[in-house]
Amino acid sequence: MTDQTVTIAEEDDSVPAGPGIEIKNLYKIFGPDPKRWIGEVKKGMSKEELNRKHGHVLGLTDISLSMPPGKITVIMGLSGSGKSTLIRHVNGLIAPTAGEIICDDADVCQMTEQELRHFRRARTAMVFQKFALLPHRTVLENTCYGLDIQGVPRAKSEPEARRWIDRVGLRGFEDNYPSQLSGGMQQRVGLARALTTDADILLMDEAFSALDPLIRLDMQAVLLELQEELQKTIVFITHDLDEALRLGDRIAILRDGRLEQVGTGQQIVQNPANDYVTAFVREVNRGRVLQAATVARPLPESNLPDMKLSGKLVLEEAARRMISAGASEALVVGARNNPRGVLNVSDVLAAMVQPTETTSSQPKGG
């Protein structure tokens, strides 16, 4: 069944101009003398051996990942997988042992301290898991923080800050201190602070992980809505696959410092690359993740069904509409209403309930 499906999820996505981030063969070893062991690690020394024999910890192994401009790239992994280490390489908070991070033809890893500071000020902004707001500054002052550092006078930075405080829904709280706000509101400040500098790269380190589930959904919606308009290059770290699927244009799954699979959410749910990914994907509510276009059959020669469905609809919604229309088949159309494939009720049902064939004998966990 899977080999018949057409994966067209990415097809109608236009690529906006702007910098992407290209990570090439990145290695990170923690310890007193990482350079000494990098050769051995490249030759294939295992993480365990490096730790046991030489007392160094292998953080990241041979990461190559391209993050397209204007898109949300989610890096997903459990704790200890190296995801926080990886995101800190992008703005040079951590220097790699080997490898390159290319952004706009410049290698972040080769930058001098001063170039790096300039790069951070002009190009990147970061949102943190525990908000990392300055407790002695009000919401407004916190939001101005990035511009303060750049030496922008308050007369200029304040209107900008107020605009973003408005956009994240905190109007009226400008003069409050962070300790007076709830977690969700504090992270809105964190988001406003990051957006105010107008950097085109937004790094979000488990930005919503510390929030209650409902507030997390809320914040995800806020982020998606903003991204619709801003089209920033976002790197989003999470340990939650549902969050990854909801936000990510591209998802990279990280385990023990290695990339297990990189692809769109549809690709990862439909074709998990290995047992580890499969174990994750099994918990996913497929009906709310898989899209009509993902499971549609190729267009037949003739006899196109009358009912039309957008390819972006999730299966649950597609099924609901087909049932209420009493249709057993529907035509899946793309963004400009051009036909893409045909979806029938049994395919929908199969995709929603049937785990992919490779999973059937695999034990859970990883």
Place this chain on the structure above:
Amino acid sequence: MASGCWSLPDALCHFPSLESSTLRTMRKTVDGGFRDLVRTYSDWIDAATAPLQVALNTLEDAFTNTPWIVVLVVLLALVWGASRDWRIVVGTTLAMLMIGWMDLWDDTMVTLAMVSVCTAIAVVIGLPIGIIAARSDRMQKIVNPVLDVMQTLPSFVYLIPVVVIFGIGKVPGMIAVVIYAVPPMIRLTNLGIRMVDAEVLEAAEAFGSSAWQKLWNVQLPLALPALMTGVNQTIMMSLSMVVVASMVGVGGLGKNVLQAINNQFFTMGFLNGFALVAIAIVFDRASQAFGHRLQKHREVRHD
């Protein structure tokens, strides 16, 4: 002899110390050398300390020559400005009036002048050293043992070279007080900066802060409670040290206490002692209230 030695050889029983004549020669050489050195440079030392001497005298004169009512009003204004708490202001008024009634006003003014100068100098020296110690582990390893020595060495011991170098007077007294009062400022600055939330610091870094910006925007403001405790401790230690400093010629309440000790004047000792306690409490409450006021963002907690 053998009986007290558990039949051990003499070298293991009585510590084989240096000959007393050797020790005497050693002491004489070091003391003499030191004294000669000081004599050689005495003009230079006097010239270097002269401005300090003048400043101390001027401040002391300013405190003692100003009519008491003016000093009291200024002091109360300062206390109100720092604490915004009328209870502390009333307490200060009562304490100062009691001191005046007991005819200790002038001595208290001398002590206040000394303590304010010493505290200011201790903060000015302590803050940068604390910051440097917080920035480098190696620096901390150097600074900490020095502070340990400064805090445990009996103050009389370092008063000896200070007196040899600077003679008797306010300057050596001030140096003794500062040596005693500066360690808590250094330690608490160091500790406060090291305790700053690593994630907030990382955020500052991620937005492209320079080292100065991190210090000014994040480390010092977040270390403020510790810094204020440091200032508070420095004041307290200066106050307790002025009694010892009176032995090298610092006047004021300390001198009276010293006299009381020498002559067993019970009442005089206690009155002067309580005057010291009273201004200690005033300083303590006012500086703590000031510290709290600087952190008004901590007042309201969400959860």
